[in-house]
Amino acid sequence: MSGFKPIKIGLVGIGRAGYGMHLSEVGKTEGRFEFVALCDPETSRCEEFNKRYKRSCRIYSDYEELLNDAEVELISLALRSPEHADYAIRGLEAGKYVFVEKPIAVSYEQALAMKAASEKYPGKLFLRHNRRFEPCYNHIREIMASGILGNVYQIRLRRHNYQRRDDWQTLIECGGGMSNNWGPHIIDHSLRLLESPVKKVWSRLRKVAAVGDAEDHLTVIFEGENGRMIDMEISGGAALGEPVYRIYGDRGALVSQDESELQLRYINPEQKLMDIKAKKESPPITASFGNPEKLEWIEKTIPVAPSCGCEAWHIWNHLYDAIRNGVPFPITIDEGVEVVKYTAMIKQGTEFENR
Ligand SMILES: NC(=O)c1ccc[n+]([C@@H]2O[C@H](COP(=O)([O-])OP(=O)(O)OC[C@H]3O[C@@H](n4cnc5c(N)ncnc54)[C@H](O)[C@@H]3O)[C@@H](O)[C@H]2O)c1
Incomplete structure (x- = not known):
């Protein structure tokens, strides 16, 4: 039992x-x-x-x-x-x-x-929105929240492959296209990772390798009211892919090539940066370019292992807890509606000031 x-x-x-x-x-x-x-x-x-x-x-x-x-x-x-x-x-x-x-x-x-x-x-x-519980996404959110990357100002999200896809997901009349297929997952990730209301969104759609009439290549840039930029691209027409996640903060960066490992390079959080000012005059003739202070870089590659231990299928356990035990479901209706709202804007392949 x-x-x-x-x-x-x-x-x-x-x-x-x-x-x-x-x-x-x-x-x-x-x-x-x-x-x-x-x-x-x-x-x-x-x-x-x-x-x-x-x-x-x-x-x-x-x-x-x-x-x-x-x-x-x-x-x-x-x-x-x-x-x-x-x-x-x-x-x-x-x-x-x-x-x-x-x-x-x-x-x-x-x-x-x-x-x-x-x-x-x-x-x-x-x-x-089952990808909300993906291990890599959650581990990255934990690292961002820890502050070791400093203020995260830009995030690049990629889902790249090359497929001459021919099913209904490539046909507009059937609700196909990358914006409806992978879009909801990565638009949802983008809106969460932005950690702020959207200020602007820009998009371009293209058909590359899939044989239907819907787009299979989608580039979107979100700008948050907090100034953070999310640059996301989903493509079925990219024969060589880019890392799935790249996170840039003002004290470090994180890259995940394929969601199995996280590569980190960040300034030791213990290091207090010198209060230095830019100088107008020419530097000494023998001066080097770059840092006047020695930065204590911490560099490591770690396996993806979020402390939540979560996996995409855990959405079912959350569903059970919501229905049987009244625990709030982690994905709200408003969040889902917001994903559709931005998907509809993105499909127009243009630029919007949010209102
Ligand atoms: N969350 C995820 O990770 C994820 C992954 C894959 C697909 N999906 C979504 O799941 C949905 C289905 O995608 P798929 O790839 O399984 O499609 P599919 O074509 O493989 O399967 C769809 C099934 O629905 C049946 N069907 C058609 N009309 C029906 C009707 N009126 N009533 C009942 N059944 C009907 C078809 O006969 C078929 O068996 C899509 O909306 C897709 O976006 C989500």
Whole structure:
């Protein structure tokens, strides 16, 4: 016996996310959840799911049937992006808890409609920004908070690869494009790492290697009211990648090439910097360029290991704690709506002063 009272899930969309991620992640939650019903117009996918799950979840080809299944407490939405908002609202109206995949909505209007529904049915809607619990992201936040890098003024985030991708995620009419695909994760990271309201956002979109009509290369610059800049780029058209994270502070920097290690170079926090002034006159003819004082650099490379011990799939444990124990879910509806708001701006490939 696990000691948990399993939350009974109706899973909608048995594809790469539903079958490939939700099924295996729930398997790690030590009995906090149990699938009882599946919904996909291609019911053979549900049968495949049952085989792997080694149980007989009820199978529906129509969402309305799943909504009428009284045993389903939580609807997990893992179907294509354009349906998320409407399906989430219908789930709430049917009295269910709803866990919705990213992008939570494909337009700001849809996101606002979801927010209105969540206000009508409070505590029932949960957003799957699972990368909020990634180890590297969390370790970096801990290091930033420790102050060893000083004032962080610029952050570069990259997700680069090269793929001649040909699925619906490359088609505009299906809600595809990098801004809806990887965008919600890295826009969410950007907004959190900014640690301040957005002052300006600038973006450019391009199609490079994917074969649909949606963008597969996205560059965005956020400027915070605190002066910090986040420069993020997601690309399916970059044959050579850049480090996933580069964090620059006024006392040091951090680089993570592939999220397995963190390379750090920072001035010893014990070292008090001299109070020196710039001089107008020419330096002595034999003077060198650079530092008048010796900087005590600390240089090290450490494995990614945040003190929270968190991993992306832990979002399910937070979901359980929210539903069963009333613990606030770490991702708020307003944060999710804000991600969609900036995604909509970014898609226009232009520059905005925030208002
Ligand atoms: N959080 C993450 O890390 C993550 C990762 C991958 C995908 N996703 C998101 O998950 C969603 C699904 O992506 P995917 O790659 O699994 O797509 P997919 O095409 O592999 O799977 C979608 C499934 O939904 C089914 N479907 C279509 N219409 C349906 C309907 N009306 N009712 C029920 N099922 C329906 C399809 O038959 C298919 O089985 C996307 O919105 C994507 O952005 C999130």
